[in-house]
Amino acid sequence: xxxxxxxxxxxxxxxxxxxxxxxxxxxxxxxxxxxxxxxxxxxxxxxxxxxxxxxxxxxxxxxxxxxxxxxxxxxxxxxxxxxxxxxxxxxxxxxxxxxxxxxxxxxxxxxxxxxxxxxxxxxxxxxxxxxxxxxxxxxxxxxxxxxxxxxxxxxxxxxxxxxxxxxxxxxxxxxxxxxxxxxxxxxxxxxxxxxxxxxxxxxxxxxxxxxxxxxxxxxxxxxxxxxxxxxxxxxxxxxxxxxxxxxxxxxxxxxxxxxxxxxxxxxxxxxxxxxxxxxxxxxxxxxxxxxxxxxxxxxxxxxxxxxxxxxxxxxxxxxxxxxxxxxxxxxxxxxxxxxxxx
Amino acid sequence: xxxxxxxxxxxxxxxxxxxxxxxxxxxxxxxxxxxxxxxxxxxxxxxxxxxxxxxxxxxxxxxxxxxxxxxxxxxxxxxxxxxxxxxxxxxxxxxxxxxxxxxxxxxxxxxxxxxxxxxxxxxxxxxxxxxxxxxxxxxxxxxxxxxxxxxxxxxxxxxxxxxxxxxxxxxxxxxxxxxxxxxxxxxxxxxxxxxxxxxxxxxxxxxxxxxxxxxxxxxxxxxxxxxx
Amino acid sequence: xxxxxxxxxxxxxxxxxxxxxxxxxxxxxxxxxxxxxxxxxxxxxxxxxxxxxxxxxxxxxxxxxxxxxxxxxxxxxxxxxxxxxxxxxxxxxxxxxxxxxxxxxxxxxxxxxxxxxxxxxxxxxxxxxxxxxxxxxxxxxxxxxxxxxxxxxxxxxxxxxxxxxxxxxxxxxxxxxxxxxxxxxxxxxxxxxxxxxxxxxxxxxxxxxxxxxxxxxx
Numbered sequence: 165x166x167x168x169x170x171x172x173x174x175x176x177x178x179x180x181x182x183x184x185x186x187x188x189x190x191x192x193x194x195x196x197x198x199x200x201x202x203x204x205x206x207x208x209x210x211x212x213x214x215x216x217x218x219x220x221x222x223x224x225x226x227x228x229x230x231x232x233x234x235x236x237x238x239x240x241x242x243x244x245x246x247x248x249x250x251x252x253x254x255x256x257x258x259x260x261x262x263x264x265x266x267x268x269x270x271x272x273x274x275x276x277x278x279x280x281x282x283x284x285x286x287x288x289x290x291x292x293x294x295x296x297x298x299x300x301x302x303x304x305x306x307x308x309x310x311x312x313x314x315x316x317x318x319x320x321x322x323x324x325x326x327x328x329x330x331x332x333x334x335x336x337x338x339x340x341x342x343x344x345x346x347x348x349x350x351x352x353x354x355x356x357x358x359x360x361x362x363x364x365x366x367x368x369x370x371x372x373x374x375x376x377x378x379x380x381x382x383x384x385x386x387x388x389x390x391x392x393x394x395x396x397x398x399x400x401x402x403x404x405x406x407x408x409x410x411x412x413x414x415x416x417x418x419x420x421x422x423x424x425x426x427x428x429x430x431x432x433x434x435x436x437x438x439x440x441x442x443x444x445x446x447x448x449x450x451x452x453x454x455x456x457x458x459x460x461x462x463x464x465x466x467x468x469x470x471x472x473x474x475x476x477x478x479x480x481x482x483x484x485x486x487x488x489x490x491x492x493x494x495x496x497x498x499x500x501x502x503x504x505x506x
Numbered sequence: 507x508x509x510x511x512x513x514x515x516x517x518x519x520x521x522x523x524x525x526x527x528x529x530x531x532x533x534x535x536x537x538x539x540x541x542x543x544x545x546x547x548x549x550x551x552x553x554x555x556x557x558x559x560x561x562x563x564x565x566x567x568x569x570x571x572x573x574x575x576x577x578x579x580x581x582x583x584x585x586x587x588x589x590x591x592x593x594x595x596x597x598x599x600x601x602x603x604x605x606x607x608x609x610x611x612x613x614x615x616x617x618x619x620x621x622x623x624x625x626x627x628x629x630x631x632x633x634x635x636x637x638x639x640x641x642x643x644x645x646x647x648x649x650x651x652x653x654x655x656x657x658x659x660x661x662x663x664x665x666x667x668x669x670x671x672x673x674x675x676x677x678x679x680x681x682x683x684x685x686x687x688x689x690x691x692x693x694x695x696x697x698x699x700x701x702x703x704x705x706x707x708x709x710x711x712x713x714x715x716x717x718x719x720x721x722x723x724x725x726x727x728x729x730x731x732x733x734x
Numbered sequence: 735x736x737x738x739x740x741x742x743x744x745x746x747x748x749x750x751x752x753x754x755x756x757x758x759x760x761x762x763x764x765x766x767x768x769x770x771x772x773x774x775x776x777x778x779x780x781x782x783x784x785x786x787x788x789x790x791x792x793x794x795x796x797x798x799x800x801x802x803x804x805x806x807x808x809x810x811x812x813x814x815x816x817x818x819x820x821x822x823x824x825x826x827x828x829x830x831x832x833x834x835x836x837x838x839x840x841x842x843x844x845x846x847x848x849x850x851x852x853x854x855x856x857x858x859x860x861x862x863x864x865x866x867x868x869x870x871x872x873x874x875x876x877x878x879x880x881x882x883x884x885x886x887x888x889x890x891x892x893x894x895x896x897x898x899x900x901x902x903x904x905x906x907x908x909x910x911x912x913x914x915x916x917x918x919x920x921x922x923x924x925x926x927x928x929x930x931x932x933x934x935x936x937x938x939x940x941x942x943x944x945x946x947x948x949x950x951x952x
Contacts, residue, residue: 262920265920298924301923301924301927301929302922302923302924302925303920303922303923304923305698306920309698328920331919331920332916332918332919332920333918333919333920333921334920519816522816523816523818523819526811526814526815526816526819526823527819527822527823527826529814530811530815530823530826530827531826534826534827534829534830537830537831537834538830538833538834541833541834541837541838542837545837545838545840545841548841549837549840549841549844552840552841552843552844553844555844556844556845641848
C-alpha cells in the first residue's frame with residue numbers, strides 16, 4: 165500500500181481507454197464542429213442569438229475560473245471544456261432569451277453540473293443540459309417564448325427581451341412564433357421536412373439547422389473524436405419507433421422524418437448525448453444508452469405534457485449510464501461468463 | 507450498560523407489556539375522541555363556510571342559497587341536510603327570493619391532477635358569470651394562474667353559453683384559444699405558459715355546460731324559492 | 735482541546751455539567767444540535783412544506799406541538815413502559831397527537847389544512863420526534879423533556895422558516911403573501927417546486943458548515 169501511494173500516478177479523466185488525443189485537442193475540435201452551427205444561428209436569428217451564445221460562453225468560462233480560484237486549484241479554463249459547455253448551453257436557448265438568465269444558466273451549468281461533482285471527468289450529467297434543465301424549471305415562460313427566424317433588421321436591432329435588467333421579467337415581444345414541435349403538440353400542425361432540415365424554422369438558436377449539425381458530427385466521427393454509435397443509435401430508435409406509430413395512425417402521430425429533424429434531437433444526439441464522461445464506455449452499452457434516449461424522447465414528445473423531451477431523455481440516460489456499463493461489463497478474456505460477473 | 511443487556515436482564519413479562527400497551531391505547535383513544543368531539547362542529551362550519559364563500563363568489567349579490575341535485579331521469583331535486591352526493595347545483599337567491607343564478611360543480615383532468623371548479627350560470631342572460639377553483643394541484647406559479655391571473659378570470663364575467671332555439675344544445679361550444687386571440691364571447695382567452703391548465707378549464711366548462719345546461723334550462727321552475 | 739471536550743459534553747443528552755443545565759437543554763436544539771442543519775432529521779416535511787413562509791411556520795409549529803406533547807407523555811410514562819414495547823408505545827403516542835393536530839388545524843383554518851394537506855399526517859413518521867422520545871424523553875424528567883422539545887421544536891421551525899422565506903421570496907416575489915419585490919420581478923418558479931427545496935437546503939447547509947469550519951479553525 166505504502167509503495168502504491170508514493171508512486172506518482174498519472175490521473176486521467178474517464179474514459180480510461182485512450183483514444184490518442186489529449187483532452188484539449190478533442191475539445192478544440194468539438195468547438196470547430198460547433199462553430200458553423202453557431203454561425204448559422206447568428207445568420208438566422210441575428211444579433212440577439214449572438215449575444216445569448218456569447219453570454220453563456222463568457223459566463224461558463226468565468227464561473228470555471230472563479231470556482232478554481234476559490235477552491236485553490238489551477239484554473240482549468242485552458243482545456244476548452246467550459247467553452248463547449250457555454251456554447252452548447254447557448255445553442256439550446258431561445259434567441260430572444262434575456263441575457264441575465266443566460267448568464268445564470270452558464271453559472272449553474274458549470275457550478276452545479278460539473279464543479280460540484282469534482283470538475284471535468286467526474287460530471288454525472290452533461291453540464292450544459294443541467295444548466296438548461298434548471299433554467300427550464302426556473303423560467304418556464306421565458307424559455308418557451310420563441311423569436312421568428314429571418315426577421316427583418318435582425319442584424320441591426322435586438323429582441324426587446326434581450327437586455328432585460330437582471331432579476332426582472334422580460335417583456336413579451338409583439339411577435340412570437342411557435343416551434344414546429346409545439347405547433348404539432350397543441351395545434352396538430354406539422355412543418356415541412358425540407359424547411360426543418362435547412363433551418364427555416366423557429367426554435368432554440370442552434371437546433372434549427374439539422375444539416376450543419378450532421379456535418380459537424382461527421383467531422384468529429386471521422387477524426388475519431390466522437391463515438392458515432394451514440395447518435396446513430398438514438399436517431400435509429402426515434403425513427404423506428406415513430407415510424408411504427410405513424411404506420412398505425414398517420415393522423416394522430418407525426419411522421420418519422422418530422423420527429424428526426426424537429427426540436428433539439430439532432431443537436432442533443434450529436435453533441436450532448438456523446439459527452440465522453442456521462443456516456444457508457446462499452447460498445448453494447450453505448451447502443452443501449454442511445455436506444456434509451458431515443459425511446460424516452462419519443463415517449464415524452466408524444467405522450468408527455470411537454471412538446472420537447474430530448475433534454476430530459478439525455479439527462480435520465482446519463483444518470484443510468486454507469487449502471488448500463490456495470491450490467492454489460494465485457495468478459496475478461498479467458499474467463500467464463502459466470503466468473504466475470506461475480 | 508447497553509440496551510441489549512438490559513433487555514436480557516429483565517425477562518419478558520407479557521402481562522406488564524399488555525398492561526402498558528392497553529393502558530396507552532385507551533389513553534390515546536380517549537384523547538382523540540375528546541378532540542374530535544370538541545372540534546367537529548367548528549370544522550364542519552368552516553367547511554360549509556368555505557363552500558358558501560365560493561358560491562357567493564361565483565353568483566354575485568345573493569343573500570341565500572339552496573342545494574339541488576340532478577336525479578337519474580334528469581329530474582331536479584332539492585338536497586336537504588348534509589347528504590350531498592352526485593352532481594350538485596347551488597341556486598342563489600336575492601332578498602326577494604328571486605333566483606339570481608346557479609353555481610354548478612364541475613371537474614376534469616388538468617396538467618397535474620383533477621381540477622375541481624365551481625362556475626356561476628345566469629339563466630336569464632345565458633352566460634357564465636362567475637368562476638372559482640375549488641381544488642387544484644397545478645404547478646404553483648404557472649398552472650395555478652387559472653385561479654389567480656385577473657386577465658384569465660375576466661373571461662368568466664360574461665362567457666356566452668346560450669342554447670339554440672330548441673334549447674337542446676349550445677349555440678357555440680366553449681373553447682380555450684391562445685392568449686390574446688379571443689374574438690367571440692364563447693371563447694376563453696388562454697394563458698401563455700399555462701396552456702394545458704387553461705385549456706383544461708375550457709374543456710371542463712364545455713363538457714359540463716353541454717351536459718347540464720339543456721336540462722337546467724328546461725327545468726328552471728324547479729329552482730323557484732319555496733318557503734318551508 | 736479541553737475546551738472542545740467541555741463543549742461536546744454540554745451538547746450531550748445527559749450533560750449536567752456546569753452553568754445552568756436547563757438553559758442548555760433548550761439552547762442546544764437551536765444551534766449546536768439543530769435538527770435540520772446539524773442532525774439532518776425530518777427531511778420529508780422540510781423539503782415538501784417549505785415553499786412559502788407561512789406553510790413552513792405552520793408545519794414547524796405543528797411539529798413542535800406534537801413533539802412537546804409526546805415528550806411530556808413519554809417522559810411521564812417512562813417507568814411504566816416496558817423496554818420491549820417502547821417503540822410501539824412511542825409511535826402510538828405520537829400518532830395520537832398528530833391526529834389531534836390534524837383536527838386542530840382544520841379547526842383553525844380550512845385553507846391552511848388544505849395547504850399542508852397530507853403532510854400533517856406524515857408528521858407521525860418524522861424521525862425527529864421519535865428520536866427525541868427515544869433518546870431524550872425516555873431517560874429524563876418531564877421538566878427537561880419539555881425544554882428539550884421546545885428547543886428542538888424552535889430549532890426545527892427556525893430552519894423551516896429559513897427555507898420557506900428564501901423559497902417564497904425568490905419563487906413568488908412575496909413574503910407572508912405580501913409583495914415585497916417590484917411587480918416586474920421574474921419569479922424563479924423552480925424555487926416553489928420540490929427541486930427548489932433541495933437547492934435551498936443544500937445552500938443553507940453549505941453556509942452552516944462553512945460557518946462551523948471557520949469557527950473551528952479560528
